[in-house]
Amino acid sequence: MEIQVNDISKIYGTNESQVIALNHVSMTIFESDFISIMGPSGSGKSTLLHIISGLDKPSSGNVIYSSTDIHNGNDKKLSAFRRQRIGFIFQQFNLLPVLTARENIIMPLLLDKKKIDEPYLQELSSFLGLENRLSHLPHELSGGQQQRVAIARALIAKPDIIFADEPTGNLDSKSGSEVMKMLCNIREKMNKTLVIITHDPRIAEMADRRFTIIDGELAEVSAQ
Amino acid sequence: MKSYLSFAFKELQAQKVMASLILIAAILSSIMTTAIGQSLGILQTMRTEQAASLNGDRYATFHQMTEEQMLQLKNDNRLYDVGSLINVGYVKLGSSSLTLYAREYLDNALDAYPAINKVKKGRLPTSPFEIALPENALQYLGEDIDIGDTVELQEEISLMNGTLPPYSFSAEFVICGILESNYIGYSTGSLDAVLGEGTASALLPEDYLLYSTDFKTKDTAQFQNIIDKLANEIGLEKSNIQYNWVLLDALGISYEEAGTSDMDTGFSFMTFACIMVGTLVLFAAGLVIYNILKIAVTKRIKEYGTLRAIGSTRGQIYRVVSLQLLILCGMGIPIGLLIGALSAKAFLIAATGILNPDLFMANSTTELNTMIGNISSNNIRIYIVSVAITLLFAMLAAFPAARYASHVSPTVAMSGQRVKIKRRGRKAKTIHSFEAYYARLNLKRGRSRTAITILSLVMSITVFVSLQSFTSLLDTSSDVQDMSLGDYLVTNETVGIAPESIDKIRENEMIEDLSTTKLSVYTQDKNLILNCNRGNHSKLQA
Ligand SMILES: Nc1ncnc2c1ncn2[C@@H]1O[C@H](COP(=O)(O)OP(=O)(O)OP(=O)(O)O)[C@@H](O)[C@H]1O
Ligand SMILES: [Mg+2]
Numbered sequence: 001m002e003i004q005v006n007d008i009s010k011i012y013g014t015n016e017s018q019v020i021a022l023n024h025v026s027m028t029i030f031e032s033d034f035i036s037i038m039g040p041s042g043s044g045k046s047t048l049l050h051i052i053s054g055l056d057k058p059s060s061g062n063v064i065y066s067s068t069d070i071h072n073g074n075d076k077k078l079s080a081f082r083r084q085r086i087g088f089i090f091q092q093f094n095l096l097p098v099l100t101a102r103e104n105i106i107m108p109l110l111l112d113k114k115k116i117d118e119p120y121l122q123e124l125s126s127f128l129g130l131e132n133r134l135s136h137l138p139h140e141l142s143g144g145q146q147q148r149v150a151i152a153r154a155l156i157a158k159p160d161i162i163f164a165d166e167p168t169g170n171l172d173s174k175s176g177s178e179v180m181k182m183l184c185n186i187r188e189k190m191n192k193t194l195v196i197i198t199h200d201p202r203i204a205e206m207a208d209r210r211f212t213i214i215d216g217e218l219a220e221v222s223a224q
Numbered sequence: 225m226k227s228y229l230s231f232a233f234k235e236l237q238a239q240k241v242m243a244s245l246i247l248i249a250a251i252l253s254s255i256m257t258t259a260i261g262q263s264l265g266i267l268q269t270m271r272t273e274q275a276a277s278l279n280g281d282r283y284a285t286f287h288q289m290t291e292e293q294m295l296q297l298k299n300d301n302r303l304y305d306v307g308s309l310i311n312v313g314y315v316k317l318g319s320s321s322l323t324l325y326a327r328e329y330l331d332n333a334l335d336a337y338p339a340i341n342k343v344k345k346g347r348l349p350t351s352p353f354e355i356a357l358p359e360n361a362l363q364y365l366g367e368d369i370d371i372g373d374t375v376e377l378q379e380e381i382s383l384m385n386g387t388l389p390p391y392s393f394s395a396e397f398v399i400c401g402i403l404e405s406n407y408i409g410y411s412t413g414s415l416d417a418v419l420g421e422g423t424a425s426a427l428l429p430e431d432y433l434l435y436s437t438d439f440k441t442k443d444t445a446q447f448q449n450i451i452d453k454l455a456n457e458i459g460l461e462k463s464n465i466q467y468n469w470v471l472l473d474a475l476g477i478s479y480e481e482a483g484t485s486d487m488d489t490g491f492s493f494m495t496f497a498c499i500m501v502g503t504l505v506l507f508a509a510g511l512v513i514y515n516i517l518k519i520a521v522t523k524r525i526k527e528y529g530t531l532r533a534i535g536s537t538r539g540q541i542y543r544v545v546s547l548q549l550l551i552l553c554g555m556g557i558p559i560g561l562l563i564g565a566l567s568a569k570a571f572l573i574a575a576t577g578i579l580n581p582d583l584f585m586a587n588s589t590t591e592l593n594t595m596i597g598n599i600s601s602n603n604i605r606i607y608i609v610s611v612a613i614t615l616l617f618a619m620l621a622a623f624p625a626a627r628y629a630s631h632v633s634p635t636v637a638m639s640g641q642r643v644k645i646k647r648r649g650r651k652a653k654t655i656h657s658f659e660a661y662y663a664r665l666n667l668k669r670g671r672s673r674t675a676i677t678i679l680s681l682v683m684s685i686t687v688f689v690s691l692q693s694f695t696s697l698l699d700t701s702s703d704v705q706d707m708s709l710g711d712y713l714v715t716n717e718t719v720g721i722a723p724e725s726i727d728k729i730r731e732n733e734m735i736e737d738l739s740t741t742k743l744s745v746y747t748q749d750k751n752l753i754l755n756c757n758r759g760n761h762s763k764l765q766a
Contacts, residue, residue, distance in 0.1 A: 046635075055533055055634040076537050082634075083535025094530040094637050098234040103225045110228040111536045153534065 001066055001160045001193070003029040003052065008061035010047050010216075021047040022058070023216040029161075034187060035195045036207035037218075044216040045197045046165055052195070053086055053163045054078050083112050087154030087192075089164035089183075093146040095138040101149045102134040108157040124152045128182055144175030151183060161193040168200065180206065228540060231531075232547035235524070242520040246513055246549065247556045250618060253509035254560025255567070257610035260502040262568030265606050267494055268474075270595055275474040277338040281305070282438035283477065284451055285466040286458075288384050293458045294435035302450050303439040307333025310424040310435055313379030313393070317364035321413050324361050326379060328419040336438050339406045340416045346371040346401030349420030356401035356418040373399050381432050384464065391432050397423075444477045451479070494576065506617045511680050513549065513621035518676075521545060521625045528629040529636030538630040545626035546619065553618050557611055564610070572596050 010022040021044045029035060029052075039045050050056035052063055054070045062069050070081055082088075095104045105124070106116050125131050128148040138146055147167060154162055167183065168176030180203055187194045198204055210221040225231075236243045282305065286297065298306050308330045315324045334341045334348070340358075341348070348356050355375070357365070365375050374396050382390035403418070424433055441450045455465060467479050521528070528541055573593050667674050714721065721740075730738050 050635050055637075076539075079532070079535050079537040081535075082533065086535075088533055088637075090530075090533075090637060094526070094533075096231065096527055096530065098238040099225070099231065103230075106225070107228065107231075107531075108534050110225065111531070111534070111540060157535075 001031050003161070003193075004064040005029070005052060006062050006064065008048075008051055008058045008063070010044070010051060010056075011059045020216050022051070022218075024061070025213075025216070025218045026061075027211070027218060027220070029193060029195065031160075031193060032187075032191050033193050033195075034184075034206070034208045035193075035211065036204040036209075037195070037197045037211045037213060038199065038201070038204045039213035043213045045213055047216075048213065048218070049163055049165050049195065049197055053088065054082055080112075083108055084157055085159050085161065087157070087159040087162040089147070089150050089154050089162065089167045091166040091169040093138070093143070093150045093170070095146055095149055095153075097138050100135050100137055101130060101141065101145075104138070104149055105134075105152045105156050107153060112157065114157070120158075121152075121156065124155055127186065128152055142175070143171050144179055147171060147175075147179050148182065151179070151186070155186065155190070155192075159192070161195065162187070164194070164196045166197055166199065168198070168203065176200075177202075228536070229543065229547055232544045233551060235544075236548050236551060239520055242516055243548075243552060245516050246552045249509040249512040249516075250553045250556030250614065251560040251563070253506050253617060254557040254610060254614040255564040256502050256505040256509075256560075257613050258561050258564025258607065259568040259571045260498045261606040261610045262565060262603075263498050263572045264495055265603050266568065266572055266596060267498075271474040272471065274595075275468075275471040279339075279468050279470040280438065281336045281338065281471070282307070282468055283440045283444075283447065283472060284468060284479075285436050285438045286455070286460055287434075287436045287464045287466060289435045289437060289458070289460065289464075291433075291435060293460065294437050296458050297437045297439060297454070300454065302442060302454075304442055305336065306437060306439040307331065307336050308435045308437040309333050310428075310433060311381060312419055312424050312427060313377075313381040315377050315379050317361060317415070320364060322361070322364070322415055323413060324357075324364075324377075324415045324417055326355070326377065326417040326419050328421060328424045330421065330435075333438065334418060337416075340403065340418070342404040344402045344404045346399075349400050349418055351420045352422035352426055353395070353397050354400040354420035354423075355397035356403050357399060358403045358405045358415045358417065360405035361415045361417065362402070369399065371399055371402065375399060381428065383432065383434070388431055391429065393427060395427055444475070447472075447477050448479050494572075506613070508680075510617045510621040511676065513618055514624060515676050515680065517545070517549065517622055517625040518628065521629045525629065525632055526636055529632050529634055532632060532634035533637040541630035541632075542626045545629045546622055549618055549622040553615060557614055560614070561607060561610065565607075569596055 005025060005027045008022055008025045009020070012019040012021055025044075025048060037045050037048065047056070051058045054063070057071050063071060065081075065085070070078065073081075095101075096107065099107070102121075105121065109116055122131075125134060128151060130145065130148055130152065133141060133145055133149075138149070141149065147170075154164075162183075164183070168179060171179060183194070183196075184206060186192070194207075196203070196207065204210055212219055212221060286293075289297075294308050297303065298308065300306075310328045310330070312326045312328055314326065316322075317324050343356065344359060346356070357375075362369055365377075366373075369375060376394060376396045378392070378394045380390050380392045397419070400420075401418075403416075405415070441447050443450065451465060454460075455462065469479070472479050528544075531541060531544075532538075573596055576589075576592060576596070726738070726740060729735055
């Protein structure tokens with residue numbers, strides 16, 4: 001599945017308080033691409049990710065998945081699209097604190113009223129080293145474990161593409177690189193598209209294609 | 225976990241304070257709706273029962289009918305509970321202003337008159353010339369008379385249409401039973417004696433042997449229509465139709481001569497008070513639920529944002545939030561129903577206790593309380609309506625919070641917790657006291673929340689003020705008390721009370737208030753000439 005990002009702009013606010021977060025951004029994401037986006041704080045990384053993943057609408061321009069404009073449908077359609085085709089990994093993990101690790105992982109399936117693929121869940125949790133942690137509540141897990149649960153949640157519905165906004169931003173460097181290693185392995189094994197925002201140049205370098213964004217202007221770093 | 229909806233349950237378990245506060249609100253409001261629903265039910269039942277015991281359990285009576293007309297009514301399939309009686313005659317009781325009416329009830333006709341048919345001693349008459357007398361009539365008929373004794377009554381009977389002169393006769397009767405006296409007799413000046421079947425035909429000439437028939441109509445909506453048709457069919461004059469307006473008013477059946485009856489005052493006042501208090505409580509509970517749920521949702525808004533990001537629809541979020549309230553209602557309402565049902569009577573007794581029992585046609589507060597206690601009020605409809613009203617209010621109160629949660633932007637999940645602040649012209653001011661500045665800023669920023677808090681305050685003040693005025697309204701019931709007969713009533717129908725005597729009474733220190741009525745009594749003599757007796761009637765209040 002190919003994603004076409006066409007001439008996207010995002011403008012927040014009006015008049016004096018107006019902020020141009022994205023300034024005519026275009027890019028193409030090919031199937032099983034591993035993309036990293038770097039840039040200084042406030043440069044528009046998150047804004048771009050939100051728009052590509054259908055969490056937010058652009059002020060102008062469009063995002064085409066295969067041949068459908070994702071922002072050109074009602075909220076129900078967009079929700080179903082996020083539920084089935086996209087996985088998210090957040091900087092603050094964003095697990096639901098009242099649910100156990102297992103319940104957090106299967107939430108996308110519950111929302112979609114799908115049956116749980118138990119062998120796949122087993123495979124994911126053993127791969128992420130969570131077999132003995134499934135009945136724990138998020139606050140009983142370490143940051144790294146929480147982020148691994150979040151990775152499992154992002155993958156459970158077998159989406160085509162994973163978006164991660166600074167997935168290691170809240171982790172120390174050791175568990176951060178552990179999580180990154182697992183993410184890269186899974187991506188390779190399952191052949192998923194991965195778009196990752198990071199401040200960490202080492203992580204950025206793991207990607208096949210690297211982008212930088214400065215003041216809302218996106219540029220691809222040509223491969224050496 | 226089988227469904228995403230279990231999330232609602234787990235959310236509740238994690239927020240015990242919020243859950244218990246809302247639970248309390250749900251319990252309180254359902255207690256209130258049930259207790260009030262029940263009370264209204266009890267009041268209505270009481271009103272109907274009272275009406276029936278006061279004036280008989282029938283809708284209308286056709287008077288002065290021949291046997292043929294009576295049988296026609298008896299066999300009419302539009303009617304039920306048809307019972308007939310014959311007026312045998314009446315006797316003036318000694319020097320009192322009371323008249324004793326002797327009637328013969330056919331079959332079960334007496335059942336319709338709970339005020340008359342209570343046997344205190346002995347039994348009801350079964351054969352001709354047997355009589356059951358009300359206890360308070362005995363003293364006028366001779367000393368120490370009791371069951372088994374024979375009384376001679378000098379009776380008189382007249383026809384309503386006046387085509388024949390009144391017919392007088394004298395007869396001896398054997399007392400077979402003594403009936404409980406009822407206070408209604410004193411206020412209407414009439415007492416009722418029951419004669420055994422067959423007495424009338426033995427005593428009265430055929431022209432005077434006329435029937436009165438009580439009945440109810442099966443179709444109450446068509447009541448007046450049926451009455452008019454019936455009267456037409458059997459050829460009965462309108463003046464011979466008597467409506468049991470007390471009962472008809474209580475049941476809300478419309479009829480020709482409808483008017484508002486006095487007895488409405490106590491009942492309608494209580495009804496109004498109940499509904500007012502109930503509405504206020506529901507509003508207060510609604511505000512509590514609204515406020516708490518909104519705060520709870522705001523605190524956890526990031527979770528709802530996350531759910532949206534991983535693909536839940538707005539509807540699903542909406543359901544999760546409303547379900548939290550529904551679970552609490554599901555727990556709270558049954559408890560409330562139970563407490564409400566159990567406390568309804570106590571509630572009503574407490575509320576009516578402040579009012580004059582006269583308003584409810586009871587002799588004393590104790591009698592009123594017994595009356596309330598005796599009514600079985602387990603009307604399923606009341607419970608259903610209470611549940612529906614409580615749920616409706618709860619769901620209305622939950623709507624803003626549910627809507628807020630379901631409309632949260634999924635980007636909230638990505639970015640850290642971000643409180644959205646609307647930009648308003650904010651002037652730069654020197655900050656003298658940081659605490660005051662920050663507090664003011666916070667108030668300004670949660671404008672709707674501040675408004676709600678103020679509204680809650682206003683609501684509680686309203687409840688307080690209205691309860692206050694409610695009690696002062698109750699005080700006006702003493703005015704109603706003044707309207708009832710005074711503490712003592714002095715009557716002298718034959719010669720009246722001389723003005724000098726009235727002045728003398730008035731001067732007495734013990735007399736607080738005195739009112740007099742002049743009355744004229746017209747009687748028809750054998751030659752159909754009306755005679756007028758003037759009397760004087762004084763009410764005293766000591
Ligand atoms: N809701 C909003 N309203 C107004 N301005 C916003 C909003 N969200 C973001 N911005 C602005 O848009 C610009 C881009 O923000 P964005 O969050 O995309 O930055 P970022 O590159 O993700 O930064 P960071 O690395 O700190 O997360 C910033 O200048 C920010 O102030
Ligand atoms: Mg960001």
